[in-house]
Structure formats: C-alpha cells, structure tokens
Amino acid sequence: MASAEFDLIDRYFKQQSVTHASTRLGIGDDCALLTIPAGYELALTADTMVENVHFFAGTDPEALGHKLLAVNLSDLAAMGAKPLSVMLALTLPSIDQAWLTAFAKGFFTLANRYQVDLIGGDTTQGPLTLTVQALGVVPVQQAMTRSAAQVGDVICMTGLLGDAGLGLKIAQGYTCSNSKAALERLHKPEPRIHEGLFLKDIAHACIDISDGLVADLGHIVKQSRVGACLEWDRLPLSSELKNYISATGDWQMPLIAGDDYELCFTLHPSKLAQLNIAYTPIGLIDSGPGVRIHKASKLHTLSKLGYEHFS
Amino acid sequence: MASAEFDLIDRYFKQQSVTHASTRLGIGDDCALLTIPAGYELALTADTMVENVHFFAGTDPEALGHKLLAVNLSDLAAMGAKPLSVMLALTLPSIDQAWLTAFAKGFFTLANRYQVDLIGGDTTQGPLTLTVQALGVVPVQQAMTRSAAQVGDVICMTGLLGDAGLGLKIAQGYTCSNSKAALERLHKPEPRIHEGLFLKDIAHACIDISDGLVADLGHIVKQSRVGACLEWDRLPLSSELKNYISATGDWQMPLIAGDDYELCFTLHPSKLAQLNIAYTPIGLIDSGPGVRIHKASKLHTLSKLGYEHFS
Numbered sequence: 001m002a003s004a005e006f007d008l009i010d011r012y013f014k015q016q017s018v019t020h021a022s023t024r025l026g027i028g029d030d031c032a033l034l035t036i037p038a039g040y041e042l043a044l045t046a047d048t049m050v051e052n053v054h055f056f057a058g059t060d061p062e063a064l065g066h067k068l069l070a071v072n073l074s075d076l077a078a079m080g081a082k083p084l085s086v087m088l089a090l091t092l093p094s095i096d097q098a099w100l101t102a103f104a105k106g107f108f109t110l111a112n113r114y115q116v117d118l119i120g121g122d123t124t125q126g127p128l129t130l131t132v133q134a135l136g137v138v139p140v141q142q143a144m145t146r147s148a149a150q151v152g153d154v155i156c157m158t159g160l161l162g163d164a165g166l167g168l169k170i171a172q173g174y175t176c177s178n179s180k181a182a183l184e185r186l187h188k189p190e191p192r193i194h195e196g197l198f199l200k201d202i203a204h205a206c207i208d209i210s211d212g213l214v215a216d217l218g219h220i221v222k223q224s225r226v227g228a229c230l231e232w233d234r235l236p237l238s239s240e241l242k243n244y245i246s247a248t249g250d251w252q253m254p255l256i257a258g259d260d261y262e263l264c265f266t267l268h269p270s271k272l273a274q275l276n277i278a279y280t281p282i283g284l285i286d287s288g289p290g291v292r293i294h295k296a297s298k299l300h301t302l303s304k305l306g307y308e309h310f311s
Numbered sequence: 312m313a314s315a316e317f318d319l320i321d322r323y324f325k326q327q328s329v330t331h332a333s334t335r336l337g338i339g340d341d342c343a344l345l346t347i348p349a350g351y352e353l354a355l356t357a358d359t360m361v362e363n364v365h366f367f368a369g370t371d372p373e374a375l376g377h378k379l380l381a382v383n384l385s386d387l388a389a390m391g392a393k394p395l396s397v398m399l400a401l402t403l404p405s406i407d408q409a410w411l412t413a414f415a416k417g418f419f420t421l422a423n424r425y426q427v428d429l430i431g432g433d434t435t436q437g438p439l440t441l442t443v444q445a446l447g448v449v450p451v452q453q454a455m456t457r458s459a460a461q462v463g464d465v466i467c468m469t470g471l472l473g474d475a476g477l478g479l480k481i482a483q484g485y486t487c488s489n490s491k492a493a494l495e496r497l498h499k500p501e502p503r504i505h506e507g508l509f510l511k512d513i514a515h516a517c518i519d520i521s522d523g524l525v526a527d528l529g530h531i532v533k534q535s536r537v538g539a540c541l542e543w544d545r546l547p548l549s550s551e552l553k554n555y556i557s558a559t560g561d562w563q564m565p566l567i568a569g570d571d572y573e574l575c576f577t578l579h580p581s582k583l584a585q586l587n588i589a590y591t592p593i594g595l596i597d598s599g600p601g602v603r604i605h606k607a608s609k610l611h612t613l614s615k616l617g618y619e620h621f622s
Contacts, residue, residue, distance in 0.1 A: 024352060025454070025456065028457075028534070029390070029456050029457050029458075029534075030356060030386040030387075030389035030390050030457070030517075030518060030519060031354035031355055031356040031386050031387060031389070031390045031392060031447070031454070032354070032355045032356070033352050033353065033354055033355075033390070033449070033454055034352060034353040034355065035352055035353075035451070036347050036352075036353060038349065041335060041344050041345060041346055041347075042344065042345040042346075042347060042353075043342035043343070043344055044342055044343045044344075044345065044396075044398060044430060044431060044446070045341060045342040045343070045398075045431060046398040046399075046400050046431060046432050046433050046442075046444060047400075047433050048400045048402055048433045048435045048442070049435075050402055050435050050436065050437030050438075050440075051437070052437070053435060053436050053437050054435070075341040075342050076341075076342060078341035078342070079340070079341050079342045079344070081342060085355075087355060087356075087357040087444050088357075089357050089358075089359045089400070089442040089444075091359055091361055091440050119355060120355060120356060120357060121357050122357050122358050122359045122442070124359045124360075124361050124364060124365070125361065125364050126361030126362070126363070126364050126438065126440060127361075127437065127438035127440070129361075129402055129437060129438070129440045131357075131359070131400040131433070131442045133357060133398050133400075133444040135355070136342070138344070140346070143336070143342070143344055145336065145340050146339075146340050146341070147340075206341075207341060208341060223339070223340075
C-alpha cells in the first residue's frame with residue numbers, strides 16, 4: 001500500500017474499528033494477525049457488490065456500507081458462526097469524502113453492533129466494486145450446513161418473506177401506501193446473527209435467503225439429497241406484500257425474490273418447542289423430487305428459480 | 312449463489328482445488344470451514360487488481376491468475392506465514408470460457424505449488440476486478456512485522472531489484488536485447504514463501520517490495536521509528552537493468568519501481584551467517600530520519616516514493 005491509499009484507510013476505517021480480543025495485529029502491516037480460541041473452527045465467506053448490477057448508481061452510501069457487511073454476516077449466521085472480523089476490498093472511481101464518510105458510517109454502525117473488527121483489506125481505483133470477506137468462529141463440528149436436512153424435518157424461516165423483493169418493485173416504480181418498511185428491508189437487511197447462534201444447537205440444515213426462497217432451499221434439497229414441499233399459505237408475508245399480490249396476481253414473487261437475508265432452516269419436529277426465536281414453519285422435507293409449492297390444493301414447481309448472475 | 316454462477320465456479324475452480332487437511336468444508340456452502348492447528352496464529356491479507364489500473368486490458372489471463380495469487384501469497388511470505396487457503400472474488404464482464412480456462416490454469420499452477428486451497432469466494436458480473444483474500448498460519452508470536460526493525464540492523468533483500476519495473480518500461484516501448492526475464496518478473500512474480508518461512512526465526516522486520524523499495528522500506532522505518540540508509544552500489548541489479556540505467560541515466564528507477572515482490576528484511580548483523588537463503592545486504596537501519604540513499608559519496612532522498620494509488 002502506498003501512502004495516499006494508506007492515509008485514506010487510516011482516516012475512514014482504521015480509527016473506527018473496534019479491537020477485538022482475538023485481533024493481535026490489525027490494519028497497517030502486510031497481513032493482519034488473529035488468535036483463534038481452542039475448540040473452534042473458522043467460518044469464512046466473501047461477497048461482492050457491483051454498481052449497476054447489485055445496486056443502482058447513486059444508492060445511499062450509508063445503506064451500501066450497511067448492506068455490504070450485512071450480506072456477509074448473513075452467511076456467517078447461516079452457519080451458526082459468531083462474527084469475528086472482516087477484510088474490506090474497496091474499488092472506487094475517485095476519493096469522494098462525503099461518500100466515504102457515509103459508507104463508513106453505515107459499515108461501522110453494523111460492525112460495532114456485532115463487535116466485528118475490520119482487520120485489513122485493499123483500496124484501489126476503478127469502477128465501484130465492493131468486496132467483504134468475513135471470518136467467524138463456530139464450535140468444532142457444530143456448524144449448520146446445506147447438506148444436513150433429513151426427510152421429515154420441518155422447514156422454517158425467520159422474519160418475513162419477500163419484502164426486499166417488494167422494495168425492489170417500489171424502487172422500480174410500484175406504488176403502495178406504506179413503502180418505507182419494504183425499502184428498509186431492501187437497503188438495510190439485518191443479518192440474523194443471534195438466530196443463527198441459537199439455531200446451531202437445534203437445527204439440521206440452514207441457509208440465508210439471498211437468491212430467493214425456492215432457489216436457496218433448492219441448494220439444501222440438492223446437497224442433502226432430499227425434497228421439499230412448501231405450504232404457500234403458511235409463508236410469512238407482510239400486509240403490503242399481500243396487497244401487492246392481490247393487485248398484481250404475482251403470487252410467485254415472494255418465492256423468487258432475493259435479498260431478504262432471513263434464515264431458512266430445517267429441524268426435527270420434536271425440536272420446534274425449543275425454538276426460542278421468532279420463526280414460521282413453512283413446509284416439510286420429504287423424499288422429493290426438488291422443491292414443490294402447495295397452493296390452493298395444487299402443486300407447483302417454479303421455472304424461474306430466483307436471481308441468476310450472468311443470465 | 313444462484314445456479315449459473317454456481318456451475319461456473321464448479322466448472323473452473325472447485326474441481327482444480329487441492330483439499331488441505333485443514334479444510335473441513337470448501338466451496339459450496341454459505342461459508343467454508345477451516346480447522347486451525349493449536350499453537351498457530353492466522354495471517355490474513357487481501358489484494359485487488361483492476362483492469363486498466365493494475366494491468367492492461369488484454370493481459371494474458373494465465374499470467375493474471377498467477378499474479379493475483381502471487382501478490383497475496385507475497386504478503387503472507389512477508390509475515391513468515393505458511394499459506395493455507397484463499398477466497399477468490401471475481402467480477403467479470405461476461406463468461407469467456409477461454410479466458411477462464413487460462414486464468415484458472417495460472418491460478419492453480421501456483422496454488423498447487425504451495426498447497427494452497429481455494430475454499431470459496433464470489434463470482435459477479437461487472438468491470439473486470441479481481442480480489443483474493445489469503446489466509447496463512449504462523450507460530451504464535453513469531454510473525455515478522457513492519458515495526459520490529461532495530462537500530463544497527465542490516466537491511467537485506469531477496470532476489471533482484473527493479474526487473475519488474477524494467478518489464479513495465481519494456482511493455483511501454485523501451486527496447487533491450489534480452490527483454491524476456493524482465494517481462495517474466497513483471498507478469499509472473501514468484502512469492503518468496505520459503506524465504507519468509509526461513510526468515511521468521513532470524514529476521515526482525517520484513518516487508519514485500521510491492522510499491523517500490525524506498526516506499527516499502529519507508530513503512531518499516533515509520534512503523535519501527537527508525538531510519539534507513541541504502542547503499543546504491545550494493546543493490547542487486549540485473550545486467551539488463553544496469554544497461555537501462557546507463558542508457559537513460561534513470562538511476563532512481565529500481566528504488567521507485569514496484570511489483571518486484573522480493574522480501575526486504577532487517578536483522579542483527581550477527582545473524583547474517585545463519586542466512587541459508589540467497590540474499591543481498593543493501594543498507595543499515597539507523598536513527599533516521601527517513602530513508603536515505605548513499606550513492607557516489609552523496610546522500611539522496613527521493614521525492615517520488617513509489618507508486619501511489621489515486622495520485
């Protein structure tokens with residue numbers, strides 16, 4: 001790192017980062033150094049957001065800083081991992097101080113909420129592209145994976161489904177009486193860290209809903225070599241989303257839309273009573289094939305299984 | 312990750328990756344899971360390369376795959392860490408199978424040489440931007456840092472200085488009789504992993520020469536609160552670089568040029584006899600100020616201290 005870049009990182013990022021007990025050396029050397037407690041495994045994930053692909057040009061940088069971190073923490077949550085630290089790779093067209101200040105505010109407000117330490121990264125010039133790599137810890141052999149669902153499991157999810165998708169429709173021109181909550185869900189999703197930590201002792205498989213419920217549940221079904229049947233009438237939908245579906249007839253939207261970052265998990269029915277978090281049971285794991293949707297006494301399979309990059 | 316993206320990663324990356332004993336779960340879930348041996352700390356680094364900033368459009372993708380990994384492994388080498396695994400965040404304008412095949416070949420040829428496991432990442436559409444995050448291990452408290460240089464230390468470096476800079480001049484039009492070695496150094500730098508592992512038991516401070524010798528040694532000097540004096544006549548220069556300097560008078564180039572990815576390290580003079588690697592002593596750590604260059608009985612300080620991003 002050369003000096004102009006280094007000053008930039010210092011000014012906006014280094015001084016705002018918490019210093020976790022595990023961080024032996026943070027920003028400012030060739031590498032960061034971390035101590036990992038005995039009895040834990042590392043969970044690692046990376047997500048990139050690109051202007052005009054994952055967000056519109058001109059998106060509020062504070063929301064962007066939040067969301068970039070949130071989508072990565074959400075992956076840790078889906079494994080039941082406790083977040084520890086993140087690396088930030090920022091490619092920026094220019095140094096825009098107002099933009100950086102707002103971006104850092106969104107980023108660190110969320111980071112500090114979950115005691116996540118920014119330990120390093122890279123700052124480069126180019127088209128706006130943002131990558132976070134997040135690192136968490138989970139007790140050995142206790143991580144939830146996509147391959148652990150079992151026939152007879154109940155499929156559940158946290159929170160509400162499809163509001164981020166509704167937020168996208170609103171951003172694209174759909175009007176409704178109360179758009180604020182849906183837009184908030186699109187721009188500032190909350191990673192379900194606490195829920196993930198709780199679920200790791202109880203649930204079998206888990207995934208975060210980033211590409212759409214059917215697509216993401218499809219990963220569980222494929223990797224667990226099982227099937228799934230969703231009960232459409234049980235899906236947790238907001239009143240605004242119900243209004244949207246009534247107005248448009250687009251009942252598949254909540255199944256297909258991404259960006260909710262709720263957790264979808266499966267567990268043995270006997271464990272439901274232990275679930276001390278807000279959740280909704282939405283279906284059952286069976287022997288397949290694939291993901292089917294039970295709605296008004298009919299079975300559906302969807303042809304468009306959520307957002308596909310490069311499609 | 313949606314299915315088209317997932318297939319892409321599967322096809323080009325997943326199947327070529329070694330599976331390290333420490334990798335409990337690799338590509339294909341929300342997170343990768345790693346086991347870290349007791350008695351070790353983690354070393355983490357991230358570097359981004361952007362088209363038209365860090366490399367020319369049309370650069371050989373095989374060289375690019377090599378270099379992207381090499382610059383990250385070089386940061387691990389500078390701490391004395393043993394590489395374990397990497398995450399790869401690829402932003403690509405389109406799926407170009409020939410490009411991906413060549414990129415993966417360059418990437419995995421180097422990865423397999425050092426037994427580095429690709430454990431995850433993200434693939435997105437957008438302007439060509441490549442980020443690697445690398446993870447290594449180093450015995451607790453044995454990592455070399457930039458802040459550990461001591462007055463009286465000898466400054467040494469591995470390999471040759473400035474050949475990557477010469478390669479850049481050649482790429483920009485300078486002609487010389489033997490351009491192959493310099494271009495190879497620019498496009499396919501070798502991370503000094505073995506040297507770093509050896510040095511961690513002997514050297515004080517260490518950094519890899521990525522932004523230029525004076526700029527990078529300047530980080531050691533600043534963070535160790537010392538000074539440095541380099542002996543220009545001791546710099547290890549290739550005959551092609553000596554010819555370039557004779558022809559152009561540009562004697563500062565090897566001090567300023569980046570991209571060599573050799574290690575610059577400091578150690579107590581009594582330790583020189585233990586250095587069982589190829590190296591050259593190039594100066595001394597003193598009480599300062601800054602980095603000075605001793606050449607032909609004159610002392611110089613350089614105004615342009617290497618490559619600065621956003622400058």
